[in-house]
Amino acid sequence: MSRAVSQRTGFTSLRKGGINFDSFPMRLFTKGNGRHWNPADIDLSQDAADVAAMTDDERWWTCSLAAQFMAGEESVTQDLQPFLAAMAAEGRLADEMYLTQFVYEEAKHTEAFRRWFDAVGITEDLHSYIADNEPYQQIFTKELPESLQTLAHDPSPRNQIRASVTYNHIVEGTLALTGYFSWQKICASRGILPGMQQIIKHIGDDERRHMAWGTFTCRRHVAADDALWDAVDERMQELLVPAMGVVTATFEGWDGPPPFDVDMNEMAEYAMDKVGRRLGAIETARGADLRVIDLDASPEALEERFHAEDAAQLQAVG
Ligand SMILES: [Fe+2]
């Protein structure tokens, strides 16, 4: 039932049964609390030496990737907030609690990249790394903020699905994962940037819970109203071209062979492989019992399986 916070008449935590720790969002919350990490604890001194030893092209490519990540993490920190209010309005305290951790983790990811830039001595304005990347601008200054901010005035299930597909399945599930693949090419091929490697490992661990929550949220809406399955597919189709554009734009603006043996076709293929892989898990929720969906751990198991597959694939390129 929908209610404004200003009309609070009782407390979920005081009710009989209070908070269900077996519910999917509470399981994610508990897991995340056990995996706390602190960006300030990561030693970045070797990274500074490695960046200093790079050629200009290598340094540009590395900074471009880090700048895209950092601005992306800042964007998701801000843009998730209407989803917290939407969960509060629905009276879903467990989701609201989990999303406080989720948004905190995004803030921490932003912090980690900024600490890295400062530690390697790159302190000038970094906007030039994203200014000419039109698909990046479209996703991070238009599609992402607009679809999330819509929830502030209309948190309908359909709008929640459009927001989640944009945020969890495209930005996190496709762009960030393809970005890890780039980092693997840069770092592992030469055994450089140990601090960045640690940062990416921690971020990837947090992101698996984020994407699992996105799959869970789409599943519960599709289970409640079968007509919403079309909204998932529709939003995916709308974003496919700009998402692939984010992956290829840096290559298209580059003269000659890019550094670190990164390859546009390999990267695009990797991204394409990630785009649709959560759709099947959402589709299986059609017609499912909502009480089962709320306790079903399969979105989390799915991310762990994807992680194992990705790790094997990354190992092969490194
Ligand atoms: Fe993040």
Ligand SMILES: [Fe+2]
């Ligand atoms: Fe995330």
